[in-house]
Amino acid sequence: MSTPTPDQAYPSDAKPGVHRIVVVGGGAGGLELVTRLGDRLGKRGRAHVTLVEKTRTHFWKPHLHEIAAGSIDVHDHATNYLAQSHWHGFRYRTGAMVGLDRERRLVHVGPVLDEDGQLVTPGYSRAYDTLVISVGSQTNDFGTPGVAEHAISLETPEQAQRFHRRLVNACLRAHMQPEPLRPPQLQVAIIGAGATGVELAAELHKATRTLVSYGLERIDPERDIRIHLIEAGPRILPALPERVSGAADSLLQGLGVQVHTHAKVSAVHADGVQIEGGAFIPAELVVWAAGVKAPPFLRDLAGLETNRLNQLVVGPTLQTTRDASIFAIGDCAAVAWDGPGARAGQVPPRAQAAHQQASHLVRQLQRRLRGAALEPWRYRDFGSLVSLGHYSTVGNLMGSLVGGNLWVEGLFARGMYLSLYKMHELALHGWWKTALGSAARLITRRTEPRVKLH
Numbered sequence: 001m002s003t004p005t006p007d008q009a010y011p012s013d014a015k016p017g018v019h020r021i022v023v024v025g026g027g028a029g030g031l032e033l034v035t036r037l038g039d040r041l042g043k044r045g046r047a048h049v050t051l052v053e054k055t056r057t058h059f060w061k062p063h064l065h066e067i068a069a070g071s072i073d074v075h076d077h078a079t080n081y082l083a084q085s086h087w088h089g090f091r092y093r094t095g096a097m098v099g100l101d102r103e104r105r106l107v108h109v110g111p112v113l114d115e116d117g118q119l120v121t122p123g124y125s126r127a128y129d130t131l132v133i134s135v136g137s138q139t140n141d142f143g144t145p146g147v148a149e150h151a152i153s154l155e156t157p158e159q160a161q162r163f164h165r166r167l168v169n170a171c172l173r174a175h176m177q178p179e180p181l182r183p184p185q186l187q188v189a190i191i192g193a194g195a196t197g198v199e200l201a202a203e204l205h206k207a208t209r210t211l212v213s214y215g216l217e218r219i220d221p222e223r224d225i226r227i228h229l230i231e232a233g234p235r236i237l238p239a240l241p242e243r244v245s246g247a248a249d250s251l252l253q254g255l256g257v258q259v260h261t262h263a264k265v266s267a268v269h270a271d272g273v274q275i276e277g278g279a280f281i282p283a284e285l286v287v288w289a290a291g292v293k294a295p296p297f298l299r300d301l302a303g304l305e306t307n308r309l310n311q312l313v314v315g316p317t318l319q320t321t322r323d324a325s326i327f328a329i330g331d332c333a334a335v336a337w338d339g340p341g342a343r344a345g346q347v348p349p350r351a352q353a354a355h356q357q358a359s360h361l362v363r364q365l366q367r368r369l370r371g372a373a374l375e376p377w378r379y380r381d382f383g384s385l386v387s388l389g390h391y392s393t394v395g396n397l398m399g400s401l402v403g404g405n406l407w408v409e410g411l412f413a414r415g416m417y418l419s420l421y422k423m424h425e426l427a428l429h430g431w432w433k434t435a436l437g438s439a440a441r442l443i444t445r446r447t448e449p450r451v452k453l454h
Helices: 028-042 061-069 081-088 157-176 195-210 242-255 351-370 409-445
Strands: 018-026 045-055 089-092 097-101 104-110 120-123 124-127 132-135 187-191 226-230 258-260 263-267 272-275 280-282 285-288 322-329 383-389 393-399 404-409
Touching: 018 028, 018 351, 018 409, 028 045, 028 081, 028 195, 028 351, 045 081, 045 124, 045 351, 061 104, 061 195, 061 409, 081 089, 089 097, 120 409, 132 351, 157 195, 157 285, 187 195, 187 272, 187 280, 226 272, 322 351
Parallel strands: 018 045, 018 132, 045 089, 132 322, 187 226, 187 285, 226 258
Antiparallel strands: 097 104, 104 124, 263 272, 272 280, 383 393, 393 404
């Protein structure tokens, strides 16, 4: 197969001599970056900004557990890449990055097929002067047998919607069947008690009871529905302070969630989860949320340095260690962290880190265009918040604004948690559109079921 020529599928519309910035990956950091670069550089003709992304719409990943539970509608929160590019002065080109030619400065993008296998766009290459890789992360199953066949990961809206459909189907099946429930029925096993696992457990507790209240009276949620949260370590939320972990654990156990710690999964089966040492947890639905790694294609990508999680190793300026014209941000970047509270010497994979990196690069790429030296990026840990859905929000805030480390809980913490998403929306849409969109969703929620049935 011949190597595609530059811009084979999309003829270049960059003016001669204009700096070409290509961002691969439209997650939280990547989309914020191209939106602000498009506003500041693209609209003014100072740079030609392109986003390469394999999906059509963007959804904020920390909300995926709410799609899985049916608490929100993905279409109410999705951002259309093509429309966003039109409004903010950048170009959106579809496809997944499959290779890189550093010498010729080309990003190779694979062909796009529809659900019927028909070709939508052929493979092509995109030329760049500055490349930013922001392809996020994916689930790390650590080679555990049965995960691919029997567990669902929450990496994309499609996967979250698939889980929700299976959840609703399980409840409808249990309500209509004449025979008694089998042991695994209406039991959910969530493997991995990080933020995603903990938030999903709390959200499912509320969602399943709401779903049953819509007329599935043959199901007793207190008797029939079981949610298992499984963690290999000694406590849930292992990356967060012990006080946050303890508060979340107490609330979950008070709701009846079965919390299993010191429980390393050895295999996943069609009817449940096998634990090392012989224990077996029956479950009709299994969610794998136990670990993350960068996409495998980054490993040895054109000779760029990566770590054992396939992350691109970058320096203080977020430039890759072996090519100054290539940057990496978000979960796919390995960034050293030596500040207060640093764990494992590396910036954690959090939405706040991607947001800070995108904001920093907007300024630094403007300096790069002027030929000025780039400034180093410093991670500022503002704390961690964990939403337990309808029941509570717990966490800690850090920084000079709160005078160190402040424990927060309840409505104030819930407000701070919601503000994280609003900051992301503001970066993408500005004040007016964010305010109008929030008001429209608030009104719509009054006329819709609290849990989606589709």
